[in-house]
Amino acid sequence: MKPEKPELLAPAGGMEAFIAAVENGADAVYLGARAFSARGYASNFSEKELEEAIDYAHLRGVKVYVTVNTLLKEDEIENALKLLSWLRNIGTDAIIIQDLGLISLARKYLPDLPLHASTQMTLHNSEGVELAKTMGIERVVLSRECSLEEIIRIKEKTGTEIEVFIHGALCISYSGQCLLSSLIGGRSGNRGFCAQPCRKKYRLYCEGKQVKTTGSYLLSPKDLNTTSGLGALIEAGIESFKIEGRMKRPEYVAGVVRIYRRLIDRYIENPAEYYVSEEEQEILTQLFNRGFTKGYFFENPRWKLMSRENPHNRGVPAGTVTGYDRHSNRIRLKLSRPLRLGDGIMVENAETRPEDKGKIISSMYVGKGSVYSAGVGDTVEIPFDSRAPSGSTVYRTHDKKLMDSLKKESESGSLRAKIPVSIMATVISGRPIGLEIRDRDANSVTIESEYLVEKAEKQPTSKASIEKQLSKLGNTIFEAAELYITMEEDIFVPxxxxxxxxxxxxxxxxxxxxxxxxxxxxxxLQVCKSEEKGSVKKGLEEKESVEKESEKKESVENAGQEAEKTIQEHLPMHSLLSVSVYSLEGLKGALAGGADRIYFGEGLFRRPEITGQEEGSAKGSEAVFEKAIAETQKAGKEIYLITPKLVKDSRMESIEKIFSHVRKLGADGVLVSNLGTLGLVKAGKIPFIADSPLNIFNSRTFAFLLQEGAQMAVISPELTLEELKCVTPHGPAECIVYGRLELMESEHCLTGGLLGNNNGQCNAPCRSGKFTLVDEKNYEFPLLMDYECRLHLLNSRSLCMLEYLPEILESGVSSLRVETLGMDNPDEIRKVTRAYRKAIDTYLETGKKGSENCEKLGKGFTTGHYFRGVQ
Structure with a gap:
């Protein structure tokens, strides 16, 4: 039995790319409006272009998904909902969406508009997909880090439509969890304006000493190419295969879509004879590549994932440098592939920056004469401003002939197969001609002529003549597959x-x-507008009241579930001070400094002094948690256990273990960072606080999480102080006021990839000392590794808001948080906690700012986004 054919989903950053995608065989196209699209630097589509594109696609039987997949600020929510409403009206097939608040509004007010969860939602486990389903999500774009085995398991457990990327650029961070571009330059990847700092140069240091590495682009992955494994992905039953590339040229879209269309059809037709030709692979390589990888589908690629020597398109090898003429400033090349005027080249080891991306050939010489083109084996000279050592490889990064061909063919309108129709005509004397045209999508049109059929006076009209005229569908998108003519003899029709x-x-x-x-x-929209400010809190109180009445009628099986606290009970009389710690020593320092609440994450991260994973596991044993909980409760403070940000299905038992610590040892609850854990914690009726990786950007997202049962939510560190004030009136909120913010979490172990064995075995170099990445401006970014061997990149500077505590407190937050990630010294943790404790107490008691400031805590601090915000 033939496998089901997956949808081929193509990108389009503009109308030319859109037409190229449709004409070259895409089943669906995803594109962005001018606002709220995660590719803010693409040209994207105006409203007029969007409607034209959707009509163009639907006429040809192609679906269109519009990306509204950015996080939304408070003043953007209404316009985003208006956009969704308009997109619904004009026939958009689905919206690719990220913001939890917008999802909740769309489901409430636009219930018939299909929603697809963007990969920016970081859905990577079955529980998260299940929760997304309850939110009204019909399809999930899984994190690129999911293996094929994990994808199959998620499909089997949830029955949800799955979409995966099969070709194009990769992010080094889990999508939706990267703040690197945001904190470095104010361009938020969560809002579609990523500046791609991962494609910049970095140096690796260990304990202050530079580590020699192969290449300098240490965070730059290769591009995804799944052609060789496409059959396995098809057999897995994945519904949609997605090509990345809304920032790419129309010719790129045309070429990649055409080849994957051909490959999918080839496999479906005859799986046993599936192949990828050298020509097909070369075209994909020529169109754009940083080197290719199959990603995480079939194995963890480790060091083979990365393109450390060149973060840009490398094209295909076209020749070798044999010399340089300094008088004419020409480079001499021996060609291994043809070159012609208009082609682009990049010369390896040339004395120029890779960012310059090479040169377009405007003139070329063989001997003393200029030529338009040259072939394999020829030696040519090309004007070139930079020297390069003899023996250096020359890459053809742009093939003008290929690009011109793709452009011309895509614009011709002749590539896409015609839509077969059945034509039925009734031609009877004295009556109008009756004509019905029916396509294979159940669309049918029946019309009659004003003209009445006449009896033939001389030459009658033949059946063949009628068939010939009715089947002349010419430049339309249709072709006559079947013709049925019912007619009398001896009639005449002009x-x-x-x-x-x-x-x-x-x-x-x-x-x-x-x-x-x-x-x-x-x-x-008027209904939405009429919702009262603060209705979140009111709705939660009503929900709590209903639940209490219900609980009175039911027998209570678990004493720990008898007295659920209302939201009002969790509103503090004063602003709480929370401290995240990752060791017993850190916990003691935080308590000594005056913390009201502890977030305890022992065992999440590797430390250099630990000599084996077993020792780390022992540290995270029940005894350690028991001691931590006892110490905190003895001090009369709250303790919540930190759950990992990323948890694959195979590691869900680690979450259950944390839950068991809460139940058995009496912790106050857990800190939740992903939708899968949120689903589990709801099912287990464990008290929880929603953490900042859930990207709480507006009051609607805040409302959703509180209504899901969160006692409190930690607001995104990308919001300004003024933006924070728009969220806090709606319920108990926490903001981070100190610490190194985590800029990314990556499945790729950077230190293991650089310093481990090339056979894929890791000798755990992360245990040998503290590692940092240093950028071209000499900013140092600490690296941490967790016990799943994932990389955590921390900001080069610690956030410190001590001087601005009055403004923070007046914003209405219920809790302030000190984050100690990367801080090992308990005395430092105590000192920082005490400074914030004193500053809070001073202001609450006197209404005045205290004497505490960041200079007393160290050097090199930042106020993050509290005053500058993000694009």
């Missing part, structure tokens, strides 16, 4: 009447194919 009737029927069928996807407008 050719012009047949042509006019056929043209009208075709126009009506085209309109029907487009209009059937349009939806009647819904008047929802």
């Amino acid at each position: 050719v012009g009447q047949l042509n006019e009737l056929r043209t009208k029927a075709v126009e009506q069928l085209e309109n029907l194919r487009i209009s059937r996807w349009k939806r009647e407008p819904l008047d929802v």
